Amino acid sequence: MRKDTVVVSGGRPAHEHDAPVNPPVVLTSTYRGAGDLNDRDRTYARFTNPTWEAFEDVLADLEDAPIPALSYASGMAAVASVLTLVPVGGTLVMPQHCYQGTLQLAHRLEERGIFAVRTVDVADTDATIAALRGADVLWLESPTNPMLEVADLPAVLAAAREAGVLSCVDNTFATPLLQRPLTLGADLVVHSVTKYLAGHSDVVLGAVVCSTPELRANLKKQRSLEGAIPGPFEAWLALRGVRTLSVRLERSMASAAELARRLSAHPGVSEVRYPGLPSDPGHERAAAQMDGGFGSIISLVPLAEVAATQTLVEGLSVWTPATSLGGVESLVERRRRHHDEPDTVPDTLLRLSVGIENVDDLWEDLKAGLDELVDR
Ligand SMILES: Cc1ncc(COP(=O)(O)O)c(C=O)c1O
Known part of the structure; x- marks a missing residue:
């Protein structure tokens, strides 16, 4: 089945007469059982839950994984779990x-002395490959948050494999509809499900997708012991969100492409990053490794200082000034308002998460703010 069918039809109950069409929210902390346990027993609800399992099946199918995904209490819980592999x-x-x-x-x-961190510009393939020498785990995002840099995933993932370095790609920005890192050579994929997969800014959830049963068994054990598990209702909301992922993305990507084009031509804009723009430094790479589009996040540097940029954001009415991304509503945020954002991110960089509103309403709102910068 094609991925835009999988989002709708995956993770449904068996096709039996009178079966519910949707998986139920299973509220239980334990499961019946008395004999010796085996690996397939559910046993206790910190180990698994049928509602998570429905979501985990669909996500695995979307990411071309041979085994079910693992869901977590948040994207960060998923990240933290993978970092235990260093x-x-x-x-x-x-x-x-x-x-x-x-x-x-x-x-x-x-x-804390647990491990050493080497940071690299992942758009620089040679530098990334050089950094793998003697390393244990390669963490990638592509496109990156919030700079939208694009890594040459097939090249760096192949180099990691050759060097015996375990690789994990955070695929939150692209979603599995546009990019499937396991097929490009990654060992693991992480998602902040909170974003596009759930899609409505109403749930916090994370997931890890594994390429081998050994990795999955290890991380599942870790999840059970650390207890960073989602609630069944959150998993159900995420699955409900996934049903419309394809249509949401289609709409938001078309708007993002149009907005990026219009923004690039506006005199109040200093720089626009969007991998779908032919002039973007990551465009060729993204076109080669992404499938069906370039996502719906735009990074924008206005021709203004911080205070005027802040005024622009506060003056918007269709866009919501807020952190996060990937929901149906368009969000905008000056990323350096977070004091922990690296200072190599320009202090006026705005991250735009394009939603599914009418593109002209989104444009007119932004344009009014940018026009004011020019007219000052
Ligand atoms: C790319 C990326 N990965 C991981 C996370 C963390 O996810 P969560 O907020 O669901 O814990 C975020 C959150 O913004 C993100 O943007």
Whole structure:
């Protein structure tokens, strides 16, 4: 089945007469059973839950994984779980710009002496491959949050495999409809399901997708012991969101492409990053490794200082000034308002998450703010 069918038809109950069409929210903390346990027993609700399983089946199918995904209480719980795979005293290679929570967590673990962190510009393939020497785990985001840099995934993932370095790609921005890192050579994929997969800014959830049963068994054990599990209702909401992923993305990507084009031509704009723009430094790479589009996040640097940029954001009415991304509503945020965002991110950079509103309403709102910058 094609992926836009999988989002709708995956993870449904068996086709039996009178079966519910949707998987139920299963509220239980334990499961019946008395004999010796085997690996397939559900046993206890910190180990698994039928509602998570429905979501985990669909996500695995979308990511072309041979085994079900694992769901977590949040994207960060999924990230934290994968970082336990870096051996004590080992080395993690990661992008200099990526989700700042992931960077912070890695650096905190480094400060505690657990492992060393090497940050690289992942758009620089030679530098990334060079950084793999003696490393244990390669963490990638592509496109990166919030700079939208594009890594040459097939090249760096092949180099990691050759060097015996375990690789994980945070695929939150692209979603499995546009990019499937396991097929490009990754060992693991992470999602902040909170974003596009759930899609309505009403749930926090994470997931890891594994390429082998051994990795999955290890991470599942880790999840059961650490207890960073989602609630059944959150998993159900995520699955409900996934049903419309394809149509939401189609709409938001078309608007993002149009807005990026219009923004590039506006005199109040200093720089626009969107991998779908033919002039974008990541365009060719993204076109080669992404399938069906370039996502719906735009990074924008206005021709203004911080205070005027802030005024622009506060003056918007169709766009919501808020952190996060991937929901049906368009969000905008000056990323450096987070004090932990790396200072190599321009202090006026705005991250735009394009939603599914009418594109002309989105444009007129932004244009009014940008016109004011020019007229000052
Ligand atoms: C790319 C990326 N990965 C991971 C996360 C963390 O996910 P969560 O907020 O669901 O914990 C985020 C959150 O913004 C993100 O943007």
